[in-house]
Amino acid sequence: MAGLELSTLPQQLVNGILLGSIYALIALGYTMVYGVLKLINFAHGEVFMIGAYAALFASWGLGYTPNNAMSGSNPINLLIMLLASMTLCGLLGVLIERFAYRPMRNQPRIASLITAIGVSLLLQYGGQLFLPSSPAPNIDAKVNPYQDNITIPLRPVDGTLVAAAKQLEAKQIETKTAFDGYLERTKESPFQLSAAGQPFKKAAQDAERDLRTAEGKAEASGLSIRLPKGQMIMLVTTVVLMALLNFLVMHTKPGRAMRAASHDFDAASLMGINVNSTITFTFLIGSALAGAGAMMNATFLSGTKIDTFFGMLPGVKAFVAAVLGGIGNIPGAVLGGILMGLAETLVVWAGYDSYRDAIAFIVLIIVLLFKPGGLLGSNKVEKV
Amino acid sequence: MIQNRFVQNLRFIPMNRSLFSAALLATVLGITAVGCTGGETAKDKPGETPSATDAAGGGTAALRPEPSGEGVKAEGDTIKIGIVGSLSGDQKPWGEDSIEGGKMAVEEFNAAGGLNGKKVELLVGDSASKAEQAKSAAEKLISDGVIGIVGEVASGHTIQIAKSAFQKAIPVVAIGATKTTLSDEGTNVTRVCYTDDFQGPVMAKFAFDELGLRKVGVMTDNQQPYSQGLSKSFSDKFKALGGEIVGEAFYESGQTQFNGQITELSAKKPDGLFLSGYFTEVGAIAQQVRQAGMKDVKLMGGDGWDSPQLLVSGGDAILGSFFCNHYNNREDRPEVKQFLEAWKKSHGGKEPGTTMAALGYDATKLMLDGLKRAASLDSKALIAAINETENFAGVSGNITLKGANGNPKKRALVVEVRSEKDGFQVFRKAYEADEVK
Incomplete structure (x- = not known):
């Protein structure tokens, strides 16, 4: 495999954090539900999938259908898509809890777990009946008004190399104009040239190549990181949502109820806390966060295709992230998510592209073997 | 109080945390195993392919075993033929087109009187864009008594169909499966398309000569045998021409986020990907x-790019790119015109979206042509007849399988990706079979 390329490391770290922010949003849902109900909600990945579809339908509703003729977009569209996605996911989460998990609540824990897997499969395969999935659709990139990048230079480029590249520009333009002129005169196709046209083509190609090589060299002499604006918005939104969540859990009444229920389910209900509505609320918030993650993933990572299995891999990875951070622990889920994103991109950076998805499970195995409580979770063993 | 006891029970269940974690782990691993659709095809690494095929251009006689089975006889008043394609999943555009093409060929055959009064019945199997589904679809068709199978478009799927058909000595005419080593599965496997050791070099030559590229990065889908073979044949030729492969990156079907791989390739400053x-x-x-x-x-x-869906997922970014294809709707040959006319009639005036419609039509028609020439109405005679095909005038060009070891010599067309309005794929340059070696 390829040797380690230090120059791409800063960019890969950025990629990792951006990717990790999506995992973090999904992981929050896993961790909140586990904290309160001690249930791994395996259908959470499918809620994420439905969120992507909600954003897709919202974008279609706004006119960004396949092969549309829209030009440009505005932030309001993104907001509408985000709200559509969060609302629908929140509702779906509540429905799943009400009709799939609540009847199982007084059964052994394994029954709920199996129900969760059942709901997950139901949505994956049942979804194919009424959701467009083959060929897999995607959200039109045009709906995202933030297409460009912010470039942050870490080390300036070599001025002499830039100047050298600049000098080649004139030659490139000159030969290209000559070639275009020839094509114009003779009406030949550039791909079926007669012998007379070949020298023009060769000159144009050579000049173009020299220029690009020089430009590449100049660029490589410096070091910069590229922050795609859309994905930066994703990161900022994630941070804002997490701050809101933290406020909600730590400083509001429903949050206190949630913490109480997670601490001791029975004592909480004895103290007059309505545990049913607390659980409903937990599902609502957790699922809405997954919806936000889905909308941003499908919109800001352009061309992301959506099918009914869209939530499977992100769901499993986010679950690993939650376990890594310490399941039941909210800051842990965020930390775990970011670490998972980083792990994934660093594997690619190291040249082991094919192990990108496998790394999640390697991490899971290591965590379960050595620190089953997770990084920020308690390592307390439940005694018999 | 019930709740109270429940929770207490839970606490005292001897299933402690580590056992619970182990159960979880097993579940998660189970889920991912379901997710890996390419389980069987994944072992088909380019490194494991017989090296003889690289040198000889695929399908050497020595490598093609003769199926030893007894074969299947056609019984009753209809002759059953099967076709396999993806009617669901990612590759639905190809599956639908190829099956529609196959149906058209059978309808025409029956309308022209069939074979000595016997009609042909086309049974359809859905491979659902998955290799293992392709296998079970083929086996279902075989148990339904077909004497020949047409399909599939994807190489990974076709390999599975070929293996099942080989045991019963049933012929397989592949539609768009271009993986070079496919025809080594047995003499029962033939195809109507070119192979990747032609298509790869064609693109390498086009990149080097026509686009003037010298430093190219390659991205391969590690879950598709097709992609692995094509990347290799492209890279080999490009290097032989004097170009440089500056970077290689890998991904897997279904992946949606490629920033990691792209960052690495971008650092190598390629002029083409x-x-x-x-x-x-x-x-x-x-x-x-x-x-x-x-x-x-x-x-x-x-040719794996061939679907208008590419414009939906690629947006403006894909415009001006080039890919290799089998034929073009704008070609001025009578076969193409007749085919398009017939297709438009039954499809509300629309042209087929992918070239797999024409290849599906060709593959089915080629099998029916073999049926006419077969010494008897059984699958073994059909295999022999198909392998004797000479100068069959297909929509995608002339096909000769005699002495070709299942791999006909075909033309390859390089097309440019343009917007839907401009017709999606615009012809740029044609390469004859012997032009690139």
Whole structure:
């Protein structure tokens, strides 16, 4: 495999954090539900999938259908898509809890777990009946008004190399104009040239190549990181949502109820806390966060295709992230998510592209073997 | 109080945390195993392919075993033929088109009187864009008594069909499966398309001569045997021409986020990228390549790009890219015109979206042609007849299988990706079978 390329490391770290922010949003849902109900909600990945579809339908509703003729977009569209996605996911989460998990609540824990897997499969395969999935659709990139990048230079480029590249520009333009002129005169196709046209083509190609090589060299002499604006918005939104969540859990009444229920389910209900509505609320918030993650993933990572299995891999990875951070622990889920994103991109950076998805499970195995409580979770063993 | 006891019970269940974690782990691993659709095809690494095929251009006689089974006889008043395609999943555009093409060929055959009064019945199997589904679809068709199978479009799927058909000595005419070593499965396997050791070099030559590229990065879908083979044949030729493969990156079908791989390739400053995967991922890759600042880098690929869906997922980023295809709707040959006319009649005036319609039609027609010439109405005689095909005038060009070891010599057309309005694929350059070696 390829040797380690230090120059791409800063960019890969950025990629990792951006990717990790999506995992973090999904992981929050896993961790909140586990904290309160001690249930791994395996259908959470499918809620994420439905969120992507909600954003897709919202974008279609706004006119960004396949092969549309829209030009440009505005932030309001993104907001509408985000709200559509969060609302629908929140509702779906509540429905799943009400009709799939609540009847199982007084059964052994394994029954709920199996129900969760059942709901997950139901949505994956049942979804194919009424959701467009083959060929897999995607959200039109045009709906995202933030297409460009912010470039942050870490080390300036070599001025002499830039100047050298600049000098080649004139030659490139000159030969290209000559070639275009020839094509114009003779009406030949550039791909079926007669012998007379070949020298023009060769000159144009050579000049173009020299220029690009020089430009590449100049660029490589410096070091910069590229922050795609859309994905930066994703990161900022994630941070804002997490701050809101933290406020909600730590400083509001429903949050206190949630913490109480997670601490001791029975004592909480004895103290007059309505545990049913607390659980409903937990599902609502957790699922809405997954919806936000889905909308941003499908919109800001352009061309992301959506099918009914869209939530499977992100769901499993986010679950690993939650376990890594310490399941039941909210800051842990965020930390775990970011670490998972980083792990994934660093594997690619190291040249082991094919192990990108496998790394999640390697991490899971290591965590379960050595620190089953997770990084920020308690390592307390439940005694018999 | 019930709740109270429940929770207490839970606490005292001897199933402690580590056991619970182990159960979880098992579940998660189970889920991912379901997710890995390419389980069987994944072992088909380019490194394991017999090296003889690289030198000889695929399908050497020594490597093609003769099926030893007894074969299947056609009984009753109808002759049953099967066709396999993806009617669901990612590759639905190909499956639908190829099956429609097959149906057209059978309808025409029956309308022209069938075979000595006997009609042909076409049974359809759905491979659902998965190799293992292709296998079970083929086996279902075989148990239904077909004497020949047409299909599939994807090489990974066709290999499975070929293996099942080999045991029963049933002929398989592949539609768009271009993986070079496919025809080594047995003499029962033939195809109507070119192979990747032709298509790859064609794109390498086009990139080197016509686009003037010298430094190219390659991205391969590790879950598709097709993509692995194509990347290799492209790279070998490109290096032989004097170009440089500056970087290689890998992904897997279904992946949606390629920033990691693209960052690594971008650091190598390529002037072109060869994306050997299917249209299902290429669109997203193209968008993310452009977003990563590689604005002038030329994108190229193989016939796996062939679906208008590419424009939906690739947006503006994919426009101006080039890929290799089997034929073009604008070609001025009578076969193409007749086919398009008949297709439009039954499809509300629309042209087929992918070339797999024509290849599905050709493959089915070729099998029916073999049926006419077969010494008897059984699958073994049909295999022999198909392998004797000479100068069959297909929509995608002339097909001769006699002495070709299942791999006909075909033309390859390089097309440029343009917007829907401009007709999606615009013909740029044709390469004859012997032109690139």
